[in-house]
């Protein structure tokens with residue numbers, strides 16, 4: 481019995497960074513339950529990826545490699561993982577809550593006859609019983625769940641809810657290649673060329689400073705004010721989801737669970753309430769500053785510096801100070 485973390489590869493063949501967040505969740509669970517922690521890597525051509533996973537402080541790596549897994553399909557991944565879970569027989573299986581996992585997770589759970597608890601934000605323990613926390617009603621409530629029934633118990637973890645686990649190259653784990661069989665005729669979906677993002681797409685993940693706007697900006701005409709502040713600070717402009725949903729800024733400027741995850745040295749939030757879906761995308765920033773008229777806005781719970789005030793008064797004053805300095 482073990483806790484098995486399923487790591488995901490991107491189109492480019494690198495690890496999806498959320499794989500290491502899932503590994504942290506798996507490590508927490510394995511530590512509490514006194515179980516070994518293993519990692520499964522799946523894809524068409526794994527190259528050095530299994531060895532990279534083996535340098536992450538796990539007891540063993542399961543490599544699931546097959547030409548029919550080169551392009552992601554729910555049919556292929558589900559069949560391969562069903563066979564892998566049969567061979568490994570883990571107690572718990574942890575997935576990163578990626579788009580791929582959203583797609584095949586429920587199908588896999590049905591195939592192995594188990595429940596799938598998706599998008600968990602934390603794990604706590606009641607004695608030896610793990611309690612999984614996840615948000616319900618569009619993030620308005622947090623609810624506790626336990627996974628009943630026989631192993632394997634499947635759950636996925638929300639982006640940004642767990643810090644990424646560090647590399648531990650000192651004691652590489654053994655790698656076991658699992659033999660699986662896939663039937664080409666059973667794969668009913670034939671993916672075409674992967675979607676390529678347009679040139680010029682903003683990469684907020686490498687920005688050192690970010691000025692981010694929320695609904696408090698009130699009108700698209702006011703974005704120029706935030707842009708002036710961003711320019712003065714040498715920062716990228718970003719936004720909460722409603723701003724991008726309204727088409728006020730492009731979608732690639734959105735920060736949060738359905739946007740980009742950012743870790744700048746400075747994240748300055750203007751008129752953003754701090755809903756959990758926004759926080760998971762920016763709470764890893766080195767310094768967080770927030771300007772909000774509402775002193776009880778949740779953004780102040782993660783902010784290092786906060787101004788309770790009207791951004792239309794505070795930002796012009798900040799610009800004045802920056803221009804003078």
Ligand SMILES: Cc1cc2nc3c(=O)[nH]c(=O)nc-3n(C[C@H](O)[C@H](O)[C@H](O)COP(=O)(O)OP(=O)(O)OC[C@H]3O[C@@H](n4cnc5c(N)ncnc54)[C@H](O)[C@@H]3O)c2cc1C
Pocket residue numbers: 618619693694695696697719720721722723734735736737738739740750751752753754755756757758761771772773774777789790791792
């Ligand atoms: C599945 C799902 C995924 C989601 N993904 C994301 C995501 O990736 N990113 C994201 O951001 N959201 C996401 N959301 C939406 C999220 O739940 C919130 O609705 C959203 O983050 C709120 O945006 P906001 O803070 O701009 O707006 P609001 O919550 O309306 O907050 C506006 C804030 O501005 C303040 N304010 C008003 N006037 C002023 C002023 N003059 N000066 C200063 N402050 C002022 C108010 O006090 C308020 O706190 C998602 C939701 C769901 C259900």
